[in-house]
Amino acid sequence: DMVHFDVMDGHFVPNITYGAPVLKCLKKAVPEAFYDVHLMISDPARYAQDFATAGANLINFHIEAVPNHVGQTIAAVRETGCLVGLTISPSTPPQAVFPYLDELDLVLVMGVEPGFGGQKFIPTTPTRIAAICAERTRRGCDTLIEVDGGINTETGPLCIAAGADWLVAGSSLFHAMDPAAVVNVLHSK
Ligand code: ZN
DSSP, rough: OOOEEEEEHHHHHHHHSSHHHHHHHHHHHHHSSSSEEEEESSOOOHHHHHHHHHHOOOOOOEGGGGGHHHHHHHHHHHHSSSSSEEETTTOOOGGGGGGGGGOSSEOOOOOOOOHHHHHOOOHHHHHHHHHHHHHHHHOOOOOOEEEEESTTTTTTHHHHHHOOSSOSSSHHHHTTSSSHHHHHHHOOO
């Protein structure tokens, strides 16, 4: 359905992945894909335009990266023409995104601590999703809820039941004997 592109800067998170030039190459190779860019970086506003120009359709940034500049960062991403997503790590209460729900296209709830692939799903994640889902319903807004980290054919359905709209699958898909079968199970929920 889309490509989720994890950008790590070695500063906000200890790992380093890749940046806008790699996205540009991917976009050139697969222009029809929707690119959901997840910035795990310290200064998302500074780099948002680079990723938008490289082909991002949606840009996610972490509330923990810019705790005092959330509104300005939403505006900076909006300015690029991309859809705007706000991401929360497991240690951040879900209520932290409530003041911004109406301004956002999407909230990304982390199912693991950001920084490395292949981690085990944190079991309180569906409860966190449900809290955001309830607030979305209360406000009558249509902000999407996405979940990233530890998603597989067992945890994915729990997140969907809690109100998630989009699932990000990494290891469970790429390490599967039959990746298409994993996609089929997740689609069926
Ligand atoms: Zn991600």
